[in-house]
Amino acid sequence: MINKSSPIPIYHQLEAYLKEQIENSSLHADEMIPSEREFAERFQISRMTVRQAINNLVSDGYLYRQKGRGTFVSKQKVEQALEGLTGFTEDMLERGMKPSSRLLSFNTIASGSQVAHQLQVAEKDLVYEIFRVRLADGIPMALETTYIPIALVPGITEDNSNHSLYKYIENQLSLKISEATQEIEAAIARKPEADHLDIAAGAPVLLIMRTACLQDGTPFEFVKSVYRADRYRFIHRLKRDQ
Structure with missing residues (x-):
């Protein structure tokens, strides 16, 4: 050998x-x-x-x-291909893992400038702010803050916010989810993030910002996520234009 x-x-x-x-x-x-x-x-x-x-x-x-x-x-990293728009719950189920969430806070807030810009709403329009730890097989994978305009997606409660929001939007509200824009960058975990993710402060993480849209192009979700770099990696398959 x-x-x-x-x-x-x-x-x-x-x-x-x-x-x-x-x-x-x-x-x-x-x-x-x-x-x-x-x-x-x-x-x-x-x-x-x-x-x-x-x-x-x-x-x-x-x-x-x-x-x-x-x-x-170490437990092997979860791989996600950057080729389709799926929610965290769908991703984990596809990999044979049990998804769950730990709800840290659920609030109705007036949107600030960044959230308003991403969701294409007026500043101070009301949005849901959902702060969760996302887990797979009981292991913290990501810390996620989700913003959703109340006028567009009504009826989210503290109870149903802790399950698949995509399933609620498509099945309960009959809205068609179409596409998203996602940005990924490397960073190190700050102390509060590290505590929630069960990692050391200063450990590598992936910062992800995603704005998802309905079929008519209307943004319905803006998400800021901190993913554990030791448990998650993204794969993007590239093709050369002919």
Whole structure:
């Protein structure tokens, strides 16, 4: 498994071996991996080389450390293709995961300038502000603040806001959701965000802003989300124009 004659650095070879073990489920989520000493003895390589490979895998999110216990396999990231407009609930169900939400606050507020601009309403028009932690299989995945114009989408309550809003809009109000514009950027978690997402302050996160529209082009939703970068990644398939 380790070819010392290869031009590929030994720590890269060990990384590749461990990644393969994780991706083919030979090593399972939350399973402790062998110690640096055990790897060094098994492959007849230095512990410094082993440490470099493991450090890289920790940085890449494949492994995590627990002080005084050892190094463990991380849960694999949820992948979302940037090719269709779906809600969080739909995304998780499609991946065989159980979606849920923890409602932090539900308010009716007067829209500020940014929200009014995104929703194409007048400033101070009333909107719902729904602040939730979104979870998959009980694990916090994202911190989400959603703004919806009351005049366009009436009848949202504290109870139904904690379920799939897209299902409510399409099934209960018979409105057709069409498309969205989404912006994604990298950031680090601030303390309040980190507390809700069960990560360390300063951990990498993805900031996402999305404005979704109905079939006639009317914006019905503006969402600000903070996603855990260690649990979520986005995939965008690109085609070259012919």
